[in-house]
Amino acid sequence: MLFKTRNFDGAPVALQARNLTVSLPETPGNPQVLKGIDVTIRQGETVCLVGESGSGKSVTSLAIMGLLPQALKVATGSITLQGQDLLPLSQAQMRQLRAARVAMIFQEPMTALNPVLRVGDQIMEVMELHTDLPVAERRARARAIMEQVHLPDVDRIFRSYPHQLSGGQRQRIMIAMALVLEPVLLIADEPTTALDVTTQKQILSLIDELQQKHGTAVLFITHDMGVVAEIADTVYVMKHGEIVEHGPIETLLRQPRAEYTRKLLSAVPSLSPRAARAVADNTVLRVESLNKIYGGGGILKKLPQAHAAKDVTFTLPRGRTLGIVGESGSGKSTVARCIMRLIDPTSGRIMLDGTDIADLSRRALRPHRQKLQVVFQDPMRSLNPRWTIAESLIEGPLNYGTPRREALAEAARLMGVVGLPQDALARYPHQFSGGQRQRIAIARAVMMRPDVLVADEAVSALDVSVQAQVLDLLDQLQRDLGIAIVFITHDLRVAAQICDEVIVMQRGAVVEHGPADRVLSTPAHSYTRALIDAAPGRFWDFHNFRELPKVNHAEPA
Amino acid sequence: MLGYILRRILAVIPVMLLVAVFVFLLLRLTPGDPAAIIAGDMATPAQLERIREAMGLNQPLHIQFVTWLGQLLRGDLGVSLISNTPVASMIADRIGPTFAIAILTILMSVAMAVPMGVLAAWKHRSGADYAVMTFSVLGFSVPVFVIGYIFILIFSLKLGWFPVQGYTPISRGLGAFLSNAFLPALTLSTIYIALIARMTRANMLEVLGEDYIRTARAKGAPERTVLFRHALKNAAVPILTVIGTGFALLIGGVVVTETVFNIPGIGRLTVDAILARDYPVIQAMILLTSFLYVLVNLLIDLSYSFFDPRIRY
Numbered sequence: 001m002l003f004k005t006r007n008f009d010g011a012p013v014a015l016q017a018r019n020l021t022v023s024l025p026e027t028p029g030n031p032q033v034l035k036g037i038d039v040t041i042r043q044g045e046t047v048c049l050v051g052e053s054g055s056g057k058s059v060t061s062l063a064i065m066g067l068l069p070q071a072l073k074v075a076t077g078s079i080t081l082q083g084q085d086l087l088p089l090s091q092a093q094m095r096q097l098r099a100a101r102v103a104m105i106f107q108e109p110m111t112a113l114n115p116v117l118r119v120g121d122q123i124m125e126v127m128e129l130h131t132d133l134p135v136a137e138r139r140a141r142a143r144a145i146m147e148q149v150h151l152p153d154v155d156r157i158f159r160s161y162p163h164q165l166s167g168g169q170r171q172r173i174m175i176a177m178a179l180v181l182e183p184v185l186l187i188a189d190e191p192t193t194a195l196d197v198t199t200q201k202q203i204l205s206l207i208d209e210l211q212q213k214h215g216t217a218v219l220f221i222t223h224d225m226g227v228v229a230e231i232a233d234t235v236y237v238m239k240h241g242e243i244v245e246h247g248p249i250e251t252l253l254r255q256p257r258a259e260y261t262r263k264l265l266s267a268v269p270s271l272s273p274r275a276a277r278a279v280a281d282n283t284v285l286r287v288e289s290l291n292k293i294y295g296g297g298g299i300l301k302k303l304p305q306a307h308a309a310k311d312v313t314f315t316l317p318r319g320r321t322l323g324i325v326g327e328s329g330s331g332k333s334t335v336a337r338c339i340m341r342l343i344d345p346t347s348g349r350i351m352l353d354g355t356d357i358a359d360l361s362r363r364a365l366r367p368h369r370q371k372l373q374v375v376f377q378d379p380m381r382s383l384n385p386r387w388t389i390a391e392s393l394i395e396g397p398l399n400y401g402t403p404r405r406e407a408l409a410e411a412a413r414l415m416g417v418v419g420l421p422q423d424a425l426a427r428y429p430h431q432f433s434g435g436q437r438q439r440i441a442i443a444r445a446v447m448m449r450p451d452v453l454v455a456d457e458a459v460s461a462l463d464v465s466v467q468a469q470v471l472d473l474l475d476q477l478q479r480d481l482g483i484a485i486v487f488i489t490h491d492l493r494v495a496a497q498i499c500d501e502v503i504v505m506q507r508g509a510v511v512e513h514g515p516a517d518r519v520l521s522t523p524a525h526s527y528t529r530a531l532i533d534a535a536p537g538r539f540w541d542f543h544n545f546r547e548l549p550k551v552n553h554a555e556p557a
Numbered sequence: 558m559l560g561y562i563l564r565r566i567l568a569v570i571p572v573m574l575l576v577a578v579f580v581f582l583l584l585r586l587t588p589g590d591p592a593a594i595i596a597g598d599m600a601t602p603a604q605l606e607r608i609r610e611a612m613g614l615n616q617p618l619h620i621q622f623v624t625w626l627g628q629l630l631r632g633d634l635g636v637s638l639i640s641n642t643p644v645a646s647m648i649a650d651r652i653g654p655t656f657a658i659a660i661l662t663i664l665m666s667v668a669m670a671v672p673m674g675v676l677a678a679w680k681h682r683s684g685a686d687y688a689v690m691t692f693s694v695l696g697f698s699v700p701v702f703v704i705g706y707i708f709i710l711i712f713s714l715k716l717g718w719f720p721v722q723g724y725t726p727i728s729r730g731l732g733a734f735l736s737n738a739f740l741p742a743l744t745l746s747t748i749y750i751a752l753i754a755r756m757t758r759a760n761m762l763e764v765l766g767e768d769y770i771r772t773a774r775a776k777g778a779p780e781r782t783v784l785f786r787h788a789l790k791n792a793a794v795p796i797l798t799v800i801g802t803g804f805a806l807l808i809g810g811v812v813v814t815e816t817v818f819n820i821p822g823i824g825r826l827t828v829d830a831i832l833a834r835d836y837p838v839i840q841a842m843i844l845l846t847s848f849l850y851v852l853v854n855l856l857i858d859l860s861y862s863f864f865d866p867r868i869r870y
Binding site for chain 2: 067095096100103104111113114115116126130163177
């Protein structure tokens with residue numbers, strides 16, 4: 001089976017939004033955030049709402065829940081749930097409806113659960129709020145739903161606090177909480193975006209399983225076309241508060257009508273890797289048996305050790321890109337931080353341009369810092385919000401003795417290189433979009449003329465179309481300046497686009513290392529294969545609107 | 558957890574030892590002859606010699622310290638130079654009123670400030686919020702004796718609800734105690750209400766923006782549940798710190814309030830001792846207040862894990 005091809009024409013309508021308009025009445029000009037959208041979800045159907053950030057996907061879901069932030073108001077239109085008009089309902093009536101008939105799960109299972117309450121109590125609270133069931137019955141039902149979402153060791157997890165659970169387990173708790181009262185509609189707002197691919201796959205199939213069991217209608221909000229291809233019956237594409245196109249999943253992916261849909265699909269990075277470029281022999285970074293062990297200290301008794309990086313070895317020539325791929329906890333960021341000497345490796349050598357920097361003191365390290373620069377995941381938090389862009393850009397060069405005037409001239413020049421206007425220098429980070437901020441972060445790194453650039457999940461927080469632009473920028477800088485890039489990512493699609501070589505890490509150890517095209521097309525290690533198998537929508541060639549030729553999964557020789 | 562508590566209690570020992578060394582040296586390292594400082598300018602050589610003898614000042618410093626420490630550990634805080642009564646019994650007489658008023662003050666402050674802070678955060682940028690913030694600024698900036706006299710003027714002189722001054726111990730009935738203690742506690746409360754309300758508001762504002770608050774609302778929880786079950790417990794730790802520090806400050810004695818309301822508390826004892834250069838009393842007071850500070854801080858730290866299970870020791 002490629003796509004879902006179920007037909008829901010005969011099924012009763014669960015939720016319908018008609019000509020729904022949401023605006024910001026207190027902002028001058030009364031701008032509209034939703035411009036008269038129509039959405040229909042039938043019982044048992046999965047409707048995907050796709051679009052980039054700012055398209056109005058989340059506003060749509062909050063409008064249905066009656067949880068719009070105070071600044072936003074529904075201006076016109078209607079929302080009906082099983083024929084009942086929701087908009088005229090009072091606050092108290094809406095409260096009774098939430099979780100009982102419309103439930104919602106959110107993106108960050110990390111933060112969506114109350115950290116100071118036991119998860120069992122949080123599930124039971126739903127029943128406490130909406131039913132008269134006695135405590136014993138509430139407890140029994142909470143445990144039953146926890147079994148249904150396949151949580152192991154229900155006894156223990158019932159009494160656990162959220163921080164004691166993994167991300168996947170937390171999202172299962174959220175799902176249990178949402179489904180315990182068997183709502184008509186489940187709204188899932190990017191529920192798997194913060195999860196690892198293998199966990200994502202499990203959560204997606206769990207939602208699917210429970211939906212079929214309970215006949216729930218699902219409104220699934222995502223920016224990830226791969227996920228859409230996996231789970232949608234029907235897709236609505238949103239842009240700037242409007243629905244630009246909707247239709248059954250297969251039709252939409254094969255024959256997208258709207259220009260924007262075509263653009264969105266084409267921007268999905270392909271899983272087929274780029275060909276490795278010619279190997280240059282001037283090695284700029286060589287890492288030898290790098291180890292990082294946490295813990296093991298303790299005065300009275302030895303604390304447990306965690307081997308965050310085990311015997312990591314690689315070389316990186318000038319002008320090439322090495323990808324370090326793995327899930328959370330694989331040690332990829334530990335390796336990056338050791339190379340940057342943001343943390344101190346336990347053992348091993350880090351040869352940067354011929355010098356071993358692994359054991360250098362902070363002071364001795366200083367002249368070498370310039371050669372190693374980093375771009376982090378979240379450009380909002382890695383740029384000082386109180387500093388102008390110019391100040392952020394010239395700080396590094398000033399520290400290394402570049403005259404201010406020279407540094408400013410270079411900053412102005414780099415603004416052009418990364419495609420930002422000159423006046424950007426006088427502005428502050430909040431005045432830019434996410435993609436622009438990441439360009440600024442890259443410019444800041446390049447200001448130092450580094451030999452090696454470490455990009456730690458540098459495009460993971462960006463929309464796909466912006467992601468493509470930032471990847472192009474990195475590629476261009478690499479060609480112009482010969483920078484070597486260590487690219488840390490959990491996203492195999494992104495890795496395939498930019499890396500010459502790939503290291504796959506699992507639990508601190510390198511399980512596979514080789515040219516990107518070899519590793520991604522004929523993976524030798526079972527973990528690499530599992531990662532590739534879990535990549536959503538891997539059977540589909542989004543760029544060309546057709547299935548990929550049969551994926552070649554050669555068994556290891 | 559138990560091991561942690563034990564470690565923390567053991568850690569009190571070096572801290573207190575350090576304070577003891579400091580207190581001991583306070584008198585000995587003051588320029589000039591300690592006996593002369595104690596006896597004052599008009600003392601005769603014979604008087605000086607008597608004081609030296611009585612305090613052991615003619616012995617080597619380390620012997621003096623060990624002797625003094627030994628006395629301390631037996632609960633012997635020395636004898637007042639002025640009244641010739643044991644310091645321990647002087648403090649025992651005075652700590653009751655201070656302690657009782659401190660507890661009453663903190664209870665009243667928390668009872669008023671926390672709901673005010675929650676309301677201000679919930680109705681952010683509304684009239685209620687501005688009212689709470691205005692009160693906070695006023696409560697913080699008007700001197701405590703001004704507030705005290707205003708309360709006396711209104712509640713005692715005009716309305717005649719409370720006596721103007723004085724103190725009745727709680728052992729003579731709660732009503733009698735409250736009629737004397739209410740106004741001083743209310744006076745002291747203003748500053749703590751201001752402080753705690755501000756702290757509650759700031760932390761609640763932060764917590765109310767969290768994802769799990771949205772989750773609680775998405776579950777259909779009424780606002781009361783959202784605020785008090787989901788938000789307040791998450792905002793508790795910093796609020797608790799302010800409450801604890803406030804309590805420790807109150808125990809240290811509140812001179813102005815005790816003076817305005819004529820309460821025989823520790824604050825006035827300390828000030829009188831300082832003015833009279835009654836060194837044994839001063840030393841004992843420094844030791845006592847430091848010890849209470851350390852103790853209260855320890856209790857606050859231990860209570861964190863009750864409010865936030867992520868804090869583990």
